[in-house]
Amino acid sequence: MSLLSVQDLTIRFRTEEGLITAVEKVSFDIAEGEILGLVGESGSGKSVTAKSLMRLMGDNAVFDPASRITLHRQGGDLDVLGLRRERDMRPVRGGEISMVFQEPMASFAPAITVGAQMVEQLLIHTDLSRKAARTLSIDMLARVGISDPARRFDQYVFEFSGGMRQRAMIAMALSTKPRLLIADEPTTALDVTIQAQVLELMKELVAEFRMGILFITHDLGVIAQTADRVAVMYLGNLVETGTVRDVIRRPAHPYTKGLLQALPRIDDLDAPLMPVPGDIPGPLDRPGGCVFHTRCGVAISGLCNTQIPQEVTLAPGHAARCHALTKDAP
Amino acid sequence: MTTPLIRIKGLETHYPLGQRLFGPAPVLRALAGIDLDIPAGSFFGLVGESGSGKTTLGRAILKAAPITSGSVAYDDGQSAFDIGTMDARQERTYRSRAQLIFQDPYAALSPRMTVRDIIAEPLEVMGLTSSRAETDDRVREIAKKCRLNLEHLRRFPHAFSGGQRQRISIARALVSGPKFVVADESVAALDVSIQADILNLLKALQNDLSLTLLFISHDLSVVAHSCDTVAVMYLGRLVEVAPSRTLFARPRHPYTRALLSAIPTLDPDAPPRMQRLTGEIPSPADPPPGCRFHTRCPFAQARCRQEVPQLAPTQDGGQVACHFWKDLPDA
Numbered sequence: 001m002s003l004l005s006v007q008d009l010t011i012r013f014r015t016e017e018g019l020i021t022a023v024e025k026v027s028f029d030i031a032e033g034e035i036l037g038l039v040g041e042s043g044s045g046k047s048v049t050a051k052s053l054m055r056l057m058g059d060n061a062v063f064d065p066a067s068r069i070t071l072h073r074q075g076g077d078l079d080v081l082g083l084r085r086e087r088d089m090r091p092v093r094g095g096e097i098s099m100v101f102q103e104p105m106a107s108f109a110p111a112i113t114v115g116a117q118m119v120e121q122l123l124i125h126t127d128l129s130r131k132a133a134r135t136l137s138i139d140m141l142a143r144v145g146i147s148d149p150a151r152r153f154d155q156y157v158f159e160f161s162g163g164m165r166q167r168a169m170i171a172m173a174l175s176t177k178p179r180l181l182i183a184d185e186p187t188t189a190l191d192v193t194i195q196a197q198v199l200e201l202m203k204e205l206v207a208e209f210r211m212g213i214l215f216i217t218h219d220l221g222v223i224a225q226t227a228d229r230v231a232v233m234y235l236g237n238l239v240e241t242g243t244v245r246d247v248i249r250r251p252a253h254p255y256t257k258g259l260l261q262a263l264p265r266i267d268d269l270d271a272p273l274m275p276v277p278g279d280i281p282g283p284l285d286r287p288g289g290c291v292f293h294t295r296c297g298v299a300i301s302g303l304c305n306t307q308i309p310q311e312v313t314l315a316p317g318h319a320a321r322c323h324a325l326t327k328d329a330p
Numbered sequence: 331m332t333t334p335l336i337r338i339k340g341l342e343t344h345y346p347l348g349q350r351l352f353g354p355a356p357v358l359r360a361l362a363g364i365d366l367d368i369p370a371g372s373f374f375g376l377v378g379e380s381g382s383g384k385t386t387l388g389r390a391i392l393k394a395a396p397i398t399s400g401s402v403a404y405d406d407g408q409s410a411f412d413i414g415t416m417d418a419r420q421e422r423t424y425r426s427r428a429q430l431i432f433q434d435p436y437a438a439l440s441p442r443m444t445v446r447d448i449i450a451e452p453l454e455v456m457g458l459t460s461s462r463a464e465t466d467d468r469v470r471e472i473a474k475k476c477r478l479n480l481e482h483l484r485r486f487p488h489a490f491s492g493g494q495r496q497r498i499s500i501a502r503a504l505v506s507g508p509k510f511v512v513a514d515e516s517v518a519a520l521d522v523s524i525q526a527d528i529l530n531l532l533k534a535l536q537n538d539l540s541l542t543l544l545f546i547s548h549d550l551s552v553v554a555h556s557c558d559t560v561a562v563m564y565l566g567r568l569v570e571v572a573p574s575r576t577l578f579a580r581p582r583h584p585y586t587r588a589l590l591s592a593i594p595t596l597d598p599d600a601p602p603r604m605q606r607l608t609g610e611i612p613s614p615a616d617p618p619p620g621c622r623f624h625t626r627c628p629f630a631q632a633r634c635r636q637e638v639p640q641l642a643p644t645q646d647g648g649q650v651a652c653h654f655w656k657d658l659p660d661a
Binding site for chain 1: 379380491492493494521522523524525526527529530548549550551552554555556574575578588589590591592593594595596597598599600607608610611
């Protein structure tokens with residue numbers, strides 16, 4: 001069953017230099033118990049997309065009127081973009097949707113104990129008593145593999161190591177039993193050995209709580225090991241979506257192919273590293289037509305630089321937006 | 331085997347940790363007895379988790395971190411330096427021979443200087459050129475080598491993307507004509523599509539300018555692809571040094587094995603690997619006795635808790651510091 005639907009999400013930011021398009025006509029669904037990987041480079045709009053699900057946008061963000069974000073609930077669907085008052089946004093801010101940020105040091109308040117922060121959000125989102133909230137928090141810390149949780153509960157975040165902070169962040173995000181967890185580069189700041197532990201933990205927790213996860217990362221290897229489906233973003237557009245196997249084994253969009261070829265592979269040391277040529281265009285000179293045409297090796301002049309490509313379905317659930325896919329393949 | 335450009339013997343770097351009224355002040359042994367030769371002309375990789383001391387080692391070679399005891403020697407055939415004991419004048423010459431490329435191309439470049447001035451600054455500070463025209467020539471030459479557009483020299487860094495900025499900071503490091511360059515996490519802040527481009531550039535420059543590179547990184551797949559020899563560090567000690575291919579095909583040290591098995595592979599159907607490390611890297615201020623890895627090592631025995639293992643040669647050209655590497659099951 002679909003948990004969350006995003007349809008034609010377009011987000012622009014008002015800046016001194018003009019209106020900047022960060023996300024353009026993005027649509028996707030997340031089902032219960034599913035991990036959707038959102039991959040893209042810096043500036044691709046992946047974090048902006050994630051934050052919009054919780055309405056964590058600055059005042060200068062403008063949603064296109066056609067944009068829809070719907071949270072499907074038993075008691076009736078919730079139109080996330082239609083929420084006007086701060087207190088109405090509670091269900092999507094820690095209640096039914098929780099978020100794990102990239103930098104756990106910056107996400108905990110430094111002068112309040114970790115335990116107090118965990119209890120505070122439980123008191124807001126649930127009707128637990130303070131004592132029950134404490135018990136649950138300590139229990140959650142133990143569940144994510146923090147040893148001596150009762151002592152850790154009363155410590156401050158600077159007393160935690162990097163991996164432990166990220167675990168505590170996950171424990172906190174999960175303690176309200178959200179139905180959707182947004183993980184924004186949760187392992188990027190961690191060492192590989194700790195990253196492996198955190199990824200394992202997240203997979204276990206999905207299996208147990210049946211929640212959906214939107215997993216944002218720039219690392220295709222991490223996606224391959226954790227996600228069920230993947231959506232590839234470039235300059236605010238979804239260029240390819242599909243199951244992890246389809247996208248990694250049979251990438252269709254030139255950008256996805258380029259990303260895979262640029263990745264150093266440990267199992268083939270002789271493969272040359274093929275960079276995607278050129279640089280990501282600045283937000284103010286967004287290319288017309290297909291946004292990728294300025295760096296694309298197979299761009300067709302007169303077509304790719306003028307017309308926006310339509311989505312082409314390649315297999316059930318596997319789709320890409322590229323003009324070359326509708327032409328006869330060379 | 332070519333002659334070593336850098337020869338490190340028993341290198342120790344200690345940082346003081348506060349003061350005590352009685353007895354010696356506690357110290358943090360960031361580097362604990364490092365012996366390492368970096369061959370001339372190599373692309374030498376240095377890997378380890380955060381807190382392993384890899385950055386400190388790179389800086390100690392450049393005399394940017396204290397050398398508490400032991401020695402670091404540089405010899406490129408034309409000039410030789412003993413880094414620990416050299417005087418201020420030698421140090422100035424050494425700076426033109428050994429350079430550093432920083433991690434973050436956004437923080438490393440002054441926003442108030444044009445690209446030309448940023449690249450020219452080392453030449454002016456070191457007094458390597460006698461006229462502005464000569465400086466301009468050198469700047470243009472190195473900019474071309476780093477595949478920078480010469481038109482861009484008049485612009486300010488804010489106009490550039492991460493990849494272009496990293497090319498500027500490489501040009502700045504190379505303009506004085508160094509023989510030895512430390513690249514500390516130089517591609518870590520870049521996107522994958524750009525990272526490959528910078529790695530290829532470094533490789534090309536190394537051949538072109540006959541550089542020796544010490545490439546410090548936490549990303550093993552990047553190191554596997556670029557470096558010819560790799561040294562693995564853990565808590566201030568070297569645990570394994572080997573040619574890249576040997577290291578990635580037959581890792582000897584249990585820590586190296588665990589590191590390799592923690593890299594997420596691109597194959598969604600790859601079986602989960604068994605060699606998960608439990609726990610985290612202990613604090614370098616209070617390292618475990620004996621082998622520093624024994625607290626996380628699945629093969630640790632009583633001897634590992636008492637006796638420090640020394641680097642010993644293996645039969646395939648590498649060195650490993652483990653008491654029991656011969657007895658370990660195949661990885």
